Amino acid sequence: MTTQGVWRPDFFSEAREIDQAITTADQPSYKGLASPAAIRRMSRGMKMGMYAAQQALGETAVTVPDAIITGTGLGCSEDSDKFLRSMWENDEQFLTPTSFIQSTHNTVAAQIALQLSCKGYNVTHVNGASSFESALLDTLLLLTSGEHKNVLLGGIDEIAEQTYAFLQAAGYIKASGLRETVKNSLSPGVNYAEGAQFFSMGVDQTETSYGEVVDVALQNELDIPEAGSFLQDFLTTNDIQPTAIDAVILGYNGDENDDLFYNALQQELPLTTPLYYKHLSGQFDSCSAFGLAAAAFILKYQTIPPVLYWNEKNPAKTTWKNILIYNHYRGKDHTLVLVRTC
Amino acid sequence: MTALNEELKRKIIDVLNLEDITPTDIKDDEALFDEGLGLDSIDALELIVLMDKDYGIKLTDPKLGKSIFQSIETMVAYISENRTK
Numbered sequence: 544m545t546t547q548g549v550w551r552p553d554f555f556s557e558a559r560e561i562d563q564a565i566t567t568a569d570q571p572s573y574k575g576l577a578s579p580a581a582i583r584r585m586s587r588g589m590k591m592g593m594y595a596a597q598q599a600l601g602e603t604a605v606t607v608p609d610a611i612i613t614g615t616g617l618g619c620s621e622d623s624d625k626f627l628r629s630m631w632e633n634d635e636q637f638l639t640p641t642s643f644i645q646s647t648h649n650t651v652a653a654q655i656a657l658q659l660s661c662k663g664y665n666v667t668h669v670n671g672a673s674s675f676e677s678a679l680l681d682t683l684l685l686l687t688s689g690e691h692k693n694v695l696l697g698g699i700d701e702i703a704e705q706t707y708a709f710l711q712a713a714g715y716i717k718a719s720g721l722r723e724t725v726k727n728s729l730s731p732g733v734n735y736a737e738g739a740q741f742f743s744m745g746v747d748q749t750e751t752s753y754g755e756v757v758d759v760a761l762q763n764e765l766d767i768p769e770a771g772s773f774l775q776d777f778l779t780t781n782d783i784q785p786t787a788i789d790a791v792i793l794g795y796n797g798d799e800n801d802d803l804f805y806n807a808l809q810q811e812l813p814l815t816t817p818l819y820y821k822h823l824s825g826q827f828d829s830c831s832a833f834g835l836a837a838a839a840f841i842l843k844y845q846t847i848p849p850v851l852y853w854n855e856k857n858p859a860k861t862t863w864k865n866i867l868i869y870n871h872y873r874g875k876d877h878t879l880v881l882v883r884t885c
Numbered sequence: 886m887t888a889l890n891e892e893l894k895r896k897i898i899d900v901l902n903l904e905d906i907t908p909t910d911i912k913d914d915e916a917l918f919d920e921g922l923g924l925d926s927i928d929a930l931e932l933i934v935l936m937d938k939d940y941g942i943k944l945t946d947p948k949l950g951k952s953i954f955q956s957i958e959t960m961v962a963y964i965s966e967n968r969t970k
Contacts, residue, residue: 580925583902637938639900640930 555840555848558823562724564717565707566736566825577658584641585654586621588701591739592651593658596695599741600659603751608743609691610664611652613699614678616671616828618648620703628705651699651739664691672872673761674698675740675829676880680759686746697741698832707735715873717797725822728797736825740832742839748885754842754866755885756835757781762877770807770877774869777879788815789863790841792834793853794870795819796826801873808869809853815867816860817853831870831878838866838882889961896939897957900931913958921956929954941969 573582573590576597582590592613600608617623625642647653649667656665664685668677675698682694710716717723717732725734744756760777778785791812793805809817824833841847841863864884871877894908901924915921918929932954936942942964944950953963 579904580923580928583904584927633938637934639934640927644927 552844555823555850558848558850560724560822560850561734561736561825562722564711564719564721564732564734565702566734567702568736568738584645586619586645586701587737588615588619588621588699588739589645589651589654591701591737592697592699592741593655595699595739595741596655596697599697599743600695603693603743603745603749605693605695605743605745607659607661608663608693608695610666610682610685610694611656611661611697612664612666612668612678612682612685612694613649613652613697614668614670614674614676614829614832615648615651615699616669616674617700617703617706618667618669619645619650619701620706621701622646622650624703624705651697655695661695670876672828672831672870672876673878675832675835676759676761676870676878679756679835679880680761682744683756683759686744689746692747693743693745695741696744697739698829699739700737700827700829702735702737710735723797725795725797725819728799731798731800733796733798733801733821733826735827736830737827738824738830738833740829740836742832742835752885753839754882757881757883758879759881760879764875765804765871765877766874767803767807770804771811773877774808774811774879777881781881783865783881785812786814788812788865788867789860790816790818790838790847790866792818792820792838792851792866792868794821794831794834794872795853796821796872798873801871804871804874804877805869812867816847818847818851819853820851823850826872828872831868831880834868834870835880835882838868838880841866842882842884887961889965890957893957893961893964896935897932900935901928911957913961914956917954917956917960924954932960936964939970940964940967942967 622642622645626646648669652667668674670677682696685691714732716735758781795802795805820834820837824830866882868880894911918924933944
């Protein structure tokens, strides 16, 4: 579930392609999300996360999940920015409580738990670009252990002015003023953004189930030639042939060095339909959660929105059973996620 | 509305991120906490920091806070008498 409303059937037809260095997420109305006193203190990440969590739970009619697991690369960086700026500007004096309290990475998961009075397992994974997949792996382990029936899983990252300025100065983010998309990118760096995606994960199939997460694999670092063996090992572990993968959702982001990995993996799956999504979500540490959301959308509606095709549409294919999601960032935090219809 | 009243209201709105509220919406004698403007204990901490940072007033006696932070009027009176900057 996402604040961008990904589960709306018309979402992808209305989606706009990102063509600037830093793009803020469209914000819905947050009235009624929490008390006005609480909302006015929340950063965008907190509001987006709580809103997306509320929608995910609402759709599955789960009132209180057994556990809440989130993944985030930078956490509540807006409040971290504020707190550090305040320390810097005021010579470490006059430190206000709100931004300090809310500057931790687990703020969103904690706030959701408080809102729901959920006293169960509550963990936030912070591991760069594989933060969300780390949370997903934790979710799968928790559910297969049999101790929990349902888990609220989410990925959240927000734009913080100073933090993103540092990333831009380091060349991770494209220069301001450029109008490049993922496909027509000429300069180094990528278009950054922000977002929150939440999923209600359960052991039992229900009427509202979108699909099944079969497995997830994480690899800290790979060279481009190793991408193929990473894939083959994953497919072998899950006893599935490459030809059985109907679509592969790739994390193409417009940075030439990053995209070479996606080209390499695509070559291992010549009969699989390649898709991409970062031209809609932008790059941020937990953006691969948007890739999972796209996969869930395809499994549910059994159609691929045209905007997701990386190249020419395969007209022969009309059913989508097995979908693979591959992501990495700057050659690190490689992840594979296999989902299928249920 | 005096200049200090106006300034203080603007600072409070900014520091506490009071959305959709302008200085003219806050009456000088309106209660800041509970049924008035609806501020809470975390806001009180923010106001203590504001008094120290912007007016050089250190509030060390928590008992005083209740009367000082009663309204804009009471805050302005205390600031006018005790400010060091």
